[in-house]
Amino acid sequence: MEKQIIEYLSKYTVITKELENAITESAFFKNYKKGDILLKEGGFSNECYFILEGCIRSYFLKDGEEKTIEFYTEEQVVTPANYAKSIPSKYYLECIEDTVLNVGNPALEKEMFDKYPQLESLSRVIAEIVIANHQETFTEFKTSTPEERYLYMLKTRPDLMQRASQYQIASYLGMKPESLSRIRKRLMKK
């Protein structure tokens, strides 16, 4: 179980045996059931997550509808925007499958960063990769039609098509469920 985290980090840099042990020993896990809410809109957060198994969806309510912000799956880090801050969350975090998480907190994070500066350095590098990836996704979104966005998602995150419901996917793609239904029908014929 701990291995997954080490494997993930090892993609970016060499993890010394010492650091590996420190991470393994301090690792803390939690299990959630499908439908469990990790964070509520208006709530506070002192936890960040690394997904070992399962899927988390972030969403908020607008005009009485759920608007999906993001889907997080295996090997992804979820840091609530209000993590370690005393401001209320703007969104929900919900497990849309049974989910196993590695859970972090500000105190542990600080302790680890102080003890192993290379870990904070690695976090910076990963954060910058996340920024670059995010910008690419956003750009793709802005320059595409709803149909193209659906096709792009099919190509880049095909697993989500099975894991999430259509109305969740629709709002993630910035469209109405009816439109997604029609797009799928249209593409069937081709």
Next chain:
Amino acid sequence: MEKQIIEYLSKYTVITKELENAITESAFFKNYKKGDILLKEGGFSNECYFILEGCIRSYFLKDGEEKTIEFYTEEQVVTPANYAKSIPSKYYLECIEDTVLNVGNPALEKEMFDKYPQLESLSRVIAEIVIANHQETFTEFKTSTPEERYLYMLKTRPDLMQRASQYQIASYLGMKPESLSRIRKRLMKK
């Protein structure tokens, strides 16, 4: 001139006199004219920038049209996605005004991070803030109509309305220049 960088960093943490001096002494500036290209699509980059004055636009070509990815203005950091990597850039960086930049490079960055770990720590913190801000912008974009997106930009980045041309703003907002023109006309009447 150096003061701006120190002021910017001081928003997030206390900058010791020693670090301030190190930053000030190693700071390197460049001046550009309106229209100058900092990076070409397909080109390589070993520079990152902190904008002291002016405006940089990132864009690429799709279907023969310029698609604006982002506008960067005073106090913003521009790190090309291929910075310090041997992969070609997917986009252009263009000064849309006369611009004054503080220029960084991988070697200097490494030297400073090694000497002042708190600077790398700060970079991580800022990177995470950038991620949170970016996600909020993307979410706002996804859940809004083109007209709402225009109004949102008017509210959050009013200066850009003067600094960039309409076709640049239109593609930044994910619409055609004709649509932006019509939206503006529609809003005039209200």
Next chain:
DNA sequence: TTAACTCATTGACTTAAGTTAAGAAATTAA
């Protein structure tokens, strides 16, 4: 096993963005 509920599909209609093309306005260069 049925009843209740949620989710997905379909159809008719409305609305606004895309497309194409022309011309006006503004900017830049000769």
Next chain:
DNA sequence: TTAATTTCTTAACTTAAGTCAATGAGTTAA
């Protein structure tokens, strides 16, 4: 200062997404 070029606006038309409403399919719970 004029000519050339670029940018912006407008109009007519096409296309597809949003809206509203009904129905069908699938899931969950009594």
